[in-house]
Amino acid sequence: DAKTTQPTSMDCAEGRAANLPCNHSTISGNEYVYWYRQIHSQGPQYIIHGLKNNETNEMASLIITEDRKSSTLILPHATLRDTAVYYCIVRVAGGNQFYFGTGTSLTVIP
Amino acid sequence: DTGVSQDPRHKITKRGQNVTFRCDPISEHNRLYWYRQTLGQGPEFLTYFQNEAQLEKSRLLSDRFSAERPKGSFSTLEIQRTEQGDSAMYLCASSLEGTGPYEQYFGPGTRLTVT
Numbered sequence: 001d002a003k004t005t006q007p008t009s010m011d012c013a014e015g016r017a018a019n020l021p022c023n024h025s026t027i028s029g030n031e032y033v034y035w036y037r038q039i040h041s042q043g044p045q046y047i048i049h050g051l052k053n054n055e056t057n058e059m060a061s062l063i064i065t066e067d068r069k070s071s072t073l074i075l076p077h078a079t080l081r082d083t084a085v086y087y088c089i090v091r092v093a094g095g096n097q098f099y100f101g102t103g104t105s106l107t108v109i110p
Numbered sequence: 111d112t113g114v115s116q117d118p119r120h121k122i123t124k125r126g127q128n129v130t131f132r133c134d135p136i137s138e139h140n141r142l143y144w145y146r147q148t149l150g151q152g153p154e155f156l157t158y159f160q161n162e163a164q165l166e167k168s169r170l171l172s173d174r175f176s177a178e179r180p181k182g183s184f185s186t187l188e189i190q191r192t193e194q195g196d197s198a199m200y201l202c203a204s205s206l207e208g209t210g211p212y213e214q215y216f217g218p219g220t221r222l223t224v225t
Contacts, residue, residue, distance in 0.1 A: 043216030100152025
C-alpha cells in the first residue's frame with residue numbers, strides 16, 4: 001500500500017472549516033483513500049473514503065485531486081469535539097490491514 | 111449496542127504475568143483485526159482473522175503473543191510472560207468482507223500497563 005504524508009499538527013477556529021491535507025503521490029489506480037480520526041483514548045473512527053470522485057457524508061467531505069496524488073478532508077463547521085488525530089490511509093479494495101502513520105493532530109480553538 | 115466491544119478496558123499486570131483480552135466484533139462481520147498502539151504513534155497491525163482462520167500475522171506478533179477466534183465470532187489475544195515493552199493500547203476492529211472498499215470499525219481498546 002502507498003505511503004501518505006500529513007502535517008503533524010493544525011489548528012482551526014471553532015465554527016470555521018477545517019481543511020486537512022494528505023499527500024499520497026505513489027498511490028496506484030486501485031487504491032482508495034480512507035480517513036479515520038481518533039479522539040484521545042478512544043478507538044479510531046471511520047470518517048469517509050473515496051477512489052477518485054469527491055465524496056461527502058454527514059461528517060465530512062473528501063476532495064481528491066485529478067491526478068489522485070493528494071486529497072483534502074474538509075470538516076465544514078469544526079466544533080471542539082472534532083479535536084482529534086486524523087489519519088489518511090491508502091489501501092487497495094479488499095486489502096487487509098490499514099497503515100495508519102502518525103496522522104495530523106487537529107486542535108479546534110474556541 | 112451493535113459496535114465492537116473489548117474487555118477489559120484497562121489492565122495492569124506485573125512483568126512476567128500472562129494476560130488475555132477479549133474482542134466481540136459487530137455480529138455480521140466476518141473479519142476481525144488486532145492492532146497495537148503506543149503513545150504518539152498510530153495503530154500498528156498485529157493479525158487478522160477471516161471467520162475462524164488466522165490469515166496474516168505481523169512480525170510484531172512475537173512468540174509470546176497468540177490470538178484465537180474459535181467459532182468465528184469473538185476473539186482473544188493472549189500475551190505470555192509480559193514485558194514492559196508490551197505496555198500499549200490493544201485495539202480490535204471488524205469488517206464485512208466484500209468486493210468493495212469496506213471499512214474497519216474499531217473498538218474502544220484495552221490499555222495494558224506492565225509494571
